[in-house]
Amino acid sequence: xxxxxxxxxxxxxxxxxxxxxxxxxxxxxxxxxxxxxxxxxxxxxxxxxxxxxxxxxxxxxxxxxxxxxxxxxxxxxxxxxxxxxxxxxxxxxxxxxxxxxxxxxxxxxxxxxxxxxxxxxxxxxxxxxxxxxxxxxxxxxxxxxxxxxxxxxxxxxxxxxxxxxxxxxxxxxxxxxxxxxxxxxxxxxxxxxxxxxxxxxxxxxxxxxxxxxxxxxxxxxxxxxxxxxxxxxxxxxxxxxxxxxxxxxxxxxxxxxxxxxxxxxxxxxxxxxxxxxxxxxxxxxxxxxxxxxxxxxxxxxxxxxxxxxxxxxxxxxxxxxxxxxxxxxxxxxxxxxxxxxxxxxxxxxxxxxxxxxxxxxxxxxxxxxxxxxxxxxxxxxxxxxxxxxxxxxxxxxxxxxxxxxxxxxxxxx
Ligand code: PMP
Numbered sequence: 150x151x152x153x154x155x156x157x158x159x160x161x162x163x164x165x166x167x168x169x170x171x172x173x174x175x176x177x178x179x180x181x182x183x184x185x186x187x188x189x190x191x192x193x194x195x196x197x198x199x200x201x202x203x204x205x206x207x208x209x210x211x212x213x214x215x216x217x218x219x220x221x222x223x224x225x226x227x228x229x230x231x232x233x234x235x236x237x238x239x240x241x242x243x244x245x246x247x248x249x250x251x252x253x254x255x256x257x258x259x260x261x262x263x264x265x266x267x268x269x270x271x272x273x274x275x276x277x278x279x280x281x282x283x284x285x286x287x288x289x290x291x292x293x294x295x296x297x298x299x300x301x302x303x304x305x306x307x308x309x310x311x312x313x314x315x316x317x318x319x320x321x322x323x324x325x326x327x328x329x330x331x332x333x334x335x336x337x338x339x340x341x342x343x344x345x346x347x348x349x350x351x352x353x354x355x356x357x358x359x360x361x362x363x364x365x366x367x368x369x370x371x372x373x374x375x376x377x378x379x380x381x382x383x384x385x386x387x388x389x390x391x392x393x394x395x396x397x398x399x400x401x402x403x404x405x406x407x408x409x410x411x412x413x414x415x416x417x418x419x420x421x422x423x424x425x426x427x428x429x430x431x432x433x434x435x436x437x438x439x440x441x442x443x444x445x446x447x448x449x450x451x452x453x454x455x456x457x458x459x460x461x462x463x464x465x466x467x468x469x470x471x472x473x474x475x476x477x478x479x480x481x482x483x484x485x486x487x488x489x490x491x492x493x494x495x496x497x498x499x500x501x502x503x504x505x506x507x508x509x510x511x512x513x514x515x516x517x518x519x520x521x522x523x524x525x526x527x528x529x530x531x532x533x534x535x536x537x538x539x540x541x542x543x544x545x546x547x548x549x550x551x552x553x554x555x556x557x558x559x560x561x562x
Contacts (some may be wrong), residue, residue: 152452158539160185160444171509174547179488179535180513181354181356181377184441191440192382195433203432204406204423214432222422228442229353229372230363231389238395238422239435243354244274244385246373247321249388249425250350251278252400254319255369258348260337261287264316266347268293268304268333269525271327273518275352277319288318295329299477300526303331309341317347324362325355328517329478330461330485332356335408339369348394354378357387358445359487359537360454364389376434380538381441384435388425395421402427411474445538453538457487458535464489464545473561477531487533490517496559498530504558508551 158164161183175183179185195217199208203218219234226234240246259265262503265279269292283290293309296302304322313320320342325332329438335351344350350371353362357372358379364372371394376385390398400407400418404427409417418424433485435562445453462485469481473494479485492498498514505512516523524532 150446150488152456154452154456154538155541157448160187161274161539162189164539168511169507171547174508174510174540174544175546176534176536176540176548177511177513178537178540179378179517179533179550181383182358182380182537182543183200183249183539184380184437185384185444187444188381188437188440192433192437195436200433202429217436217439218430218432219543221439224428224442225387227389228446229357229389232365233392235421236389236392236395238388238390238425238454239430240373240386240388240425241431242375242377243272243352243373244386246386246388247275247350247352248278249401250371250373250390251282253287253398254348254394254427255279255282255288255489257397257399258318259283259286259288260318261475263288263318264314265290266293266312266317266320267291268322269295270300270304270329270331270519270522271321271323272327272352272354273520274354275321275350276521289316291317293322295522295525298526299475300326300329300331300522301478301480301483303329303478304333304336309338313341313345313347315345317342317345319348319350321350321352323352323355324477325359325486326519326538327355327488328522328531330488330490331478332484332486335367335369339367344367355486355488355510358441359450359457363479370394372536376438376441379441380444385431385438387438390421392421395425398424400424400427406430448538456538457536457540458484460540460542460545461485461487461489463542464534464536464548467545467549468552471549472556475528477526487537488533490531490533492528492531493556493559493561495561496555498532500559501532501552501555504555505548505551508547508554509549510551512548 280491502514
C-alpha cells in the first residue's frame with residue numbers, strides 16, 4: 150500500500166483547468182469520475198485504427214474490434230474474479246444491468262406471494278426496477294431499514310433475520326451507499342440470503358472501481374456496476390451473473406447478435422452473454438473500460454481504498470467542526486467509504502454547491518437519487534463531497550475553506 154497519490158492529477162487532462170480563477174477541485178466522483186489519458190487514448194485509438202462492427206465480420210478490422218471487445222470481457226471477469234467471461238454481460242451501466250435482471254429474471258421467477266427484499270438506502274436504480282417488476286408480477290417489495298437518525302448505524306442488521314423469510318426470492322442491496330458513505334457487510338448479507346434460497350443482487354456502482362471485489366468470495370448471484378464511476382467511459386456497464394442463472398433466463402431485448410436461429414414464426418437464443426447483448430454493442434467504451442481497469446490495478450485497489458477512506462475520514466473530522474452541520478452516515482472516527490454527505494441548518498444544498506463552484510470546488514447537492522431515504526432522514530437534500538484517487542488532503546482543505554466562506558455569507562455561526 151505504498152502508492153504515491155500526491156500527483157495522479159497529471160494523468161487526468163480535464164483536471165488541468167481553472168474554475169472560478171482557481172485550480173479545479175473535483176469532488177463529485179460518486180456521480181462520475183474523470184478519465185485518465187490512457188482511457189481517452191484507448192477509445193481514440195479504437196476509432197482511429199480498428200473501428201468496425203464485431204462478431205459478424207471476417208475482415209481485419211472486424212476481427213480486431215471483436216478481439217478488443219472480447220478481451221475487455223475477459224479482463225472484466227478477471228477484475229471481479231468471475232469464473233468465466235461468459236458471466237460478464239456488457240450493458241449501458243448499473244441502471245440498465247438492474248433493469249435487465251428485474252425484467253428477465255423477475256418475469257420468469259416472481260409470482261404473487263413472493264417477496265423481493267431491498268434496503269432503505271438503495272439508489273433509485275436499485276429500487277424503481279424492483280417496484281416495477283413486483284407490481285407487474287404481483288410479488289411484494291420489502292425494505293431492510295436503516296439504523297439511527299442520521300443512518301449512522303448503516304443497515305439495521307437486527308431486522309434482517311426477520312425479513313429474510315423463505316418467501317424472499319431475491320435480495321438486492323448496495324455495497325456502498327452513494328449518499329451515506331456506509332459500506333454494507335456484503336459477505337454476511339449474501340450468506341444470509343443463501344440460507345433462505347434467495348438470489349442476491351449487489352449494486353457495486355460505488356465499490357467496483359474503489360476496492361477489490363471478488364464475486365466468487367462473495368458468492369453472490371448478480372453484481373452490477375458502471376464504467377464511468379471507475380475512470381472508464383460513460384455508456385458502458387457490467388452485469389455479472391452466475392452462468393447457470395444467466396443461461397436459464399429469457400432474453401431481455403431481441404435483435405441481432407443474440408439469436409441462434411430465426412424463423413418467421415419464432416427464434417432460438419444464443420447462450421450468455423450474447424443472449425443479453427442484442428444489437429451492436431458499445432465496443433469502443435468496453436475497450437476504454439479495459440484501459441480503466443488496467444489503470445486502477447497499476448495503482449492497486451487496496452491502496453486506492455485506503456487513500457479514499459483516509460480522505461473521507463479527514464473530511465468528516467474537519468467538516469464536523471463547522472457550525473450547524475449535520476453529517477450523514479458513520480460518525481467522525483468511524484470507518485467510511487470515500488464520500489461525505491452533509492446539510493446545514495438554514496442553507497440549501499444548491500446554494501452551497503453554487504457558492505463552492507465559485508471557488509472551483511465541484512460538489513453535488515440534491516437527493517442523490519435517494520428520495521425515500523432523504524424523506525426518512527427528514528432532509529430535502531444534502532451536499533455531497535466524494536473523493537477519488539486524484540484527490541488530496543489539500544482538496545479537503547479547499548472544501549472546508551470554501552464552506553466557511555459560505556457559512557459566513559449566510560450568517561451561520
Ligand atoms: N447505484 C449507485 C449506488 C449509484 O451511486 C449509482 C450512480 N449514482 C447508480 C446505481 C446508477 O448508476 P448509473 O447511473 O451509472 O446507471
